[in-house]
Amino acid sequence: MSPSAPSSTGTGSSHLMPTYPVPAATFVRGLGSRLYDADGKAYLDFLGGLAVTSLGHSHPAVADAVSTQARTLLHVSNLYANAVAPDVARTIDRLLDAGEGRVFFCNSGAEANECAIKLARKWGRAPGLRYTVVSALNSFHGRTLATLHATGQPAKHAAFHPLPGGFRHVPYGDLAAMDAALDPSEVIAVLLEPLQGETGVNEAPTAYFAGVQDLCRERGILLIIDEVQTGFGRTGRWFGFQRFGLQPDVVTMAKALGNGFPVGACWARADIASAFVAGDHGTTFGGQPIAMAAAQAVLRVMEEEDVPALAERSGDRLRSGLLALPGVASVRGSGLLLAAELGSAVSTSVTMLALARGLVVNAVTPTAIRLAPSLLVTEAEIDEALAILAGALSDAATAGAPA
Ligand code: PLP
Numbered sequence: 001m002s003p004s005a006p007s008s009t010g011t012g013s014s015h016l017m018p019t020y021p022v023p024a025a026t027f028v029r030g031l032g033s034r035l036y037d038a039d040g041k042a043y044l045d046f047l048g049g050l051a052v053t054s055l056g057h058s059h060p061a062v063a064d065a066v067s068t069q070a071r072t073l074l075h076v077s078n079l080y081a082n083a084v085a086p087d088v089a090r091t092i093d094r095l096l097d098a099g100e101g102r103v104f105f106c107n108s109g110a111e112a113n114e115c116a117i118k119l120a121r122k123w124g125r126a127p128g129l130r131y132t133v134v135s136a137l138n139s140f141h142g143r144t145l146a147t148l149h150a151t152g153q154p155a156k157h158a159a160f161h162p163l164p165g166g167f168r169h170v171p172y173g174d175l176a177a178m179d180a181a182l183d184p185s186e187v188i189a190v191l192l193e194p195l196q197g198e199t200g201v202n203e204a205p206t207a208y209f210a211g212v213q214d215l216c217r218e219r220g221i222l223l224i225i226d227e228v229q230t231g232f233g234r235t236g237r238w239f240g241f242q243r244f245g246l247q248p249d250v251v252t253m254a255k256a257l258g259n260g261f262p263v264g265a266c267w268a269r270a271d272i273a274s275a276f277v278a279g280d281h282g283t284t285f286g287g288q289p290i291a292m293a294a295a296q297a298v299l300r301v302m303e304e305e306d307v308p309a310l311a312e313r314s315g316d317r318l319r320s321g322l323l324a325l326p327g328v329a330s331v332r333g334s335g336l337l338l339a340a341e342l343g344s345a346v347s348t349s350v351t352m353l354a355l356a357r358g359l360v361v362n363a364v365t366p367t368a369i370r371l372a373p374s375l376l377v378t379e380a381e382i383d384e385a386l387a388i389l390a391g392a393l394s395d396a397a398t399a400g401a402p403a
Contacts, residue, residue, distance in 0.1 A: 024355055030057025033374050033381050035360060045360045046373040046385050051197065051229050051337060054256035054298075054307065056374035061297045062259050069293035076289065078282060084292035091299045092267055095238045098247050102273035105287030106264040109228030109254035110142025115266035115281060116191070116224045116250045117146055121166075123222065123275040124188035133224075134181045135191040136172035140198035141226055150191055153199070172196060173204035175211040184219035189250070194240030197229035197372075200365045201332050201339035209244040216249075222272065224250040228264075229337070232256040232298075233307035233375050236315060236335030243334065261294035307375040311335035314377055321386040322371075327393035336375055339368045340389075346396050353392035359385055 025043070029036040033056055035043045048054060055062065069084075076082050089103035104115050117133055124130040135141065137152040145164050148156060152169035168187075170177040181187070190212055196202035216223040223246070230240035231253040237243050239251065249272055254264035264286070285291070315335040322331045322340045327350075329343035342350065347363035354361055354369075364370035373385070 024352060032056040032058075033377050041358065043355070043358045043360050044373075044381060044385050044388065046371045046377075047360045047362050048372045048374055049260060050255070050362070051234055051372040052255045052258075053260050054232060054234065054375045055259045055301055055305075056376050057260075059259060059298075059301065061301050062261070062294055065293045065297035066261060066290065069290050073289045075285075077284070078287065082287075082289045082292065084289050084296055085287045088292050088295045088299065089265075091296075091303075092253070092265060095232075095299075096251055096267055097238075097242070098251065098267075098269070100270045101267045102270055104266045104268075104273075104276075104281065105291070106254075106266065106283050107262045107285050107291070108142070108264045109226075109252065110144045110147045110264075111283065111286070112228060112252035112254050112264040112266045113141045113147045113150060113191070113226060114144055116252050116268070117150065117189075118281055119250065119266070119268055119272065119276060120189035120222050120224065122280060123272055128185065130184075130186055130188040131166045132168055132183075132186045133166060133189045133191050134168045134170060134178065134187055136193070136196070137169045138172055138196055138199040138202060139169075139191075139193055139226075140196070141191065141193075141228075172202060173208050175208050175215075178212055179215055182215050182219055182221055184221060187219075187221050189222040189224050190216055191224045191226060193226045194230050194243065195235060195333060195337060197337060197370075198364070200368055201337060201370055203332055203334075206244050209241070209246055213246050213248075222249040224248065224252065226252050228252055228254045233302055233311050234335055234337050234372070235333075236312035237308050240334070257298060258291060258294045259298045261291055263291045263295050302375075305376065308335070311375045314373075314375070314379070314382060317379060318371060318373075318382050318386070321382065322389075325386065325390050325393060327397060336371070336373055336377070338371045339364055340371065341368045342393075343367060346400065349399065350389075350392050350396045353395045354389055357388045357391055357395075359388040359392070361389070 027035045035045045093101050121131050135150045139152040141147045141150040149163040149167045170181045225241045225248040227239050250268045257263045319331050328340045330341045345366040347369050351363045362370045
């Protein structure tokens with residue numbers, strides 16, 4: 001293809017690997033809950049970059065922190081300390097409220113889970129060798145080879161065998177199946193999401209999580225909770241596991257921690273974290289001053305605004321508004337991580353129709369759309385999004401109606 005040939009996607013993406021669906025829009029600017037395309041058309045963003053921009057776009061405190069830090073010190077390597085990371089680790093430890101812990105900083109959710117899996121393996125080396133991690137079917141834990149194997153979606157595995165091994169999957173919410181899978185001579189950890197975000201905002205009963213935690217405690221197995229999508233206020237608590245009164249051993253997080261700046265973290269209780277010694281794990285960029293400045297500003301604003309309370313309140317308004325829309329059969333999820341079940345395979349067309357009307361949502365399953373707006377979303381923005389969605393659902397019903 002000549003340099004000036006039109007792109008295969010029609011969006012100027014011809015030199016990018018074709019790992020994502022053809023994009024339906026190109027955004028050039030964002031402010032609060034709004035995104036703008038190159039023509040200046042505004043869109044209400046009710047997806048938040050897949051639950052990432054929890055303080056909205058271009059939040060001034062985050063933008064100032066990143067630009068100030070960029071003019072002060074971007075990077076020093078992990079051979080030296082920096083002034084910001086310990087403070088961010090301390091804040092995460094306090095918000096988790098799960099016992100004194102230690103934090104490893106990385107750059108993404110998959111890396112946070114890689115760290116958790118490696119830590120569990122190292123922790124499980126004596127006495128005997130245990131390394132199996134049990135996770136749930138329909139889970140999502142990342143795209144690296146180990147986290148892909150942890151991800152309980154066999155269809156996503158098919159093209160990438162051989163996978164690293166050491167993973168077993170059980171149905172989400174099925175305590176008997178978990179019980180049967182937890183052979184303490186082989187299993188070192190259970191890895192679970194408090195809400196399965198990527199595969200449909202699927203819920204499991206509170207009693208399930210308490211039961212899994214009891215099984216883990218009885219059998220000396222670590223409980224790792226993946227809060228990459230649910231963490232930092234999204235579900236109406238600081239962390240999704242807090243809805244179930246759990247005390248996990250390891251917690252992974254990313255997405256909202258940087259409000260768009262790439263930051264991930266793996267927290268472990270201090271006695272477990274001490275299984276790692278210098279040289280066991282590392283990353284060039286994780287925990288560097290620029291990312292830590294972003295996270296520090298994000299956490300400060302989140303605490304000032306009390307984002308869990310906002311997510312709970314706004315989530316109630318969004319949920320009841322969705323339930324009142326013709327075409328919405330049910331709503332699942334917590335806080336501001338919700339899925340509207342449409343009852344038939346129209347979610348892709350509803351998403352496209354909503355985009356045309358200026359609303360960004362996501363077809364999380366063929367029959368459901370996911371909503372994960374900024375936790376600072378206003379009541380007026382929620383009502384506006386509901387009105388746009390009502391129009392898109394009506395358009396879809398008209399398009400699907402027999403002539
Ligand atoms: N874990 C969960 C629960 C996620 O939702 C995601 C991403 O959607 C990941 C892990 C992977 O995170 P990342 O894409 O930052 O590697």
